[in-house]
Amino acid sequence: MxxxxxxxxxxxxxxxxxxxxxxxxxxxxxxxxxxxxxxxxxxxxxxxxxxxxxxxxxxxxxxxxxxxxxxxxxxxxxxxxxxxxxxxxxxxxxxxxxxxxxxxxxxxxxxxxxxxxxxxxxxxxxxxxxxxxxxxxxxxxxxxxxxDVSPNEFKLIMHVGKAQKYRLRGVDRVGAAWWDEEAGALRGMPLPRDCSVAGQQALVSQYKEQGTELPLPGCYSDEKDFAKAPEAYLTFMRQHWFALMQKQDAEWGQAQTPSQEPTEDEESAP
Structure with a gap:
């Protein structure tokens, strides 16, 4: 069913x-x-x-x-x-x-x-x-x-009944990584695991070349809408936000990674 x-x-x-x-x-x-x-x-x-x-x-x-x-x-x-x-x-x-x-x-x-x-x-x-x-x-x-190709504004909005609305607003993961030909790998700031200001600033300190503007790609700005909401609402929205950003991050990274052409040995393998 x-x-x-x-x-x-x-x-x-x-x-x-x-x-x-x-x-x-x-x-x-x-x-x-x-x-x-x-x-x-x-x-x-x-x-x-x-x-x-x-x-x-x-x-x-x-x-x-x-x-x-x-x-x-x-x-x-x-x-x-x-x-x-x-x-x-x-x-x-x-x-x-x-x-x-x-x-x-x-x-x-x-x-x-x-x-x-x-x-x-x-x-x-x-x-x-x-x-x-x-x-x-x-x-x-x-x-x-x-x-250009850069992170977009992202909004995740929960409605409860007719009048209650709770939001997380921030930036998605589009354009957050790029392929480095010399290194043969993706470069860019990784997906944050903590969207608190302290958590984002700690990540920025490791990747200074990416700048210091908050929120970082894949993070929301604050949780003010949930100050008086049931705890379960914020718990769900946090988990949901990060799951969506993980999905976007994986899809974006895969799209930037060059496809591997088969070698002659691989082409001739049975």
Whole structure:
């Protein structure tokens, strides 16, 4: 039984009952099955801004929930600038009348370089951290306006119900390493394991050539949003952030590493 089901041409059962667990109750995986559903497949009354990229539904103590994600990157204007935005919303499906619980909208306007806002699909998770049937919906995305390959702004945002929102904001791992031809290895500051100011500064002291601007690639700036939040929320968000950055770091490093051409002996081997 899948706990999260991508919406197709019609509504399909998602949960036969509430799953009570202190771990993740429902998880949207980053694979082809969650991308590019069309707006006409959503219930009437659900607003979508931009191009829909994913939609999810799940049950909790409030009833049936719907999460929809959309993105848009514009063509360049006559002045050469470009704009982009991301949109997300959670709805409570109550009969034939969807009720929007929250909406997320972020944009880059009139960027003179390359504008981009994109959801990190691996960041999309729905959890029941207290095991009481109250779920938390988390999304993450990159935001940039740049002319080179460099780390992007990254935001990881958790919504709980209609009014509660908790965020970690920082920098992703794009452009954080490069291939050194002479050394035959990747160079660059490694992924931080501690995003406290002291932890980041300790890492900077070992890699002074990388500069001292904080947050470092792969780190968030602070945890102020969680000052009054349940401890489980911050624990989850820390773990989730670092897991996402580890994934990005591995993918970026692999993309920078030259592919090894087989030697003549390897080509002739049976």
């Amino acid at each position: 899948n706990s999260v089901q991508r919406l197709g041409g019609q509504w399909r059962p998602v949960l036969m009952g509430l799953l009570m667990s202190a771990a993740c109750v429902t998880t949207a995986c980053a694979d082809d099955a969650v991308a590019l559903t069309t707006v006409v497949q959503l219930p009437e009354g659900v607003e979508v801004r931009g191009k829909e990229v994913a939609a999810y539904t799940w049950d909790d103590r409030q009833g049936k929930n719907l999460l929809v994600l959309a993105e848009q990157i514009s063509e360049r204007e006559d002045d050469g600038t470009q704009s982009a935005f991301v949109y997300a919303a959670q709805y409570l499906i109550d009969g034939d009348r969807p009720k929007r619980m929250w909406m997320l909208y972020d944009d880059v306007q009139h960027c003179e370089f390359d504008a981009a806002l994109r959801f990190d699909m691996a960041a999309t998770k729905v959890t029941d951290l207290a095991g009481d049937g109250t779920t938390q919906a988390t999304v993450g995305y990159t935001r940039t306006c740049t002319s």
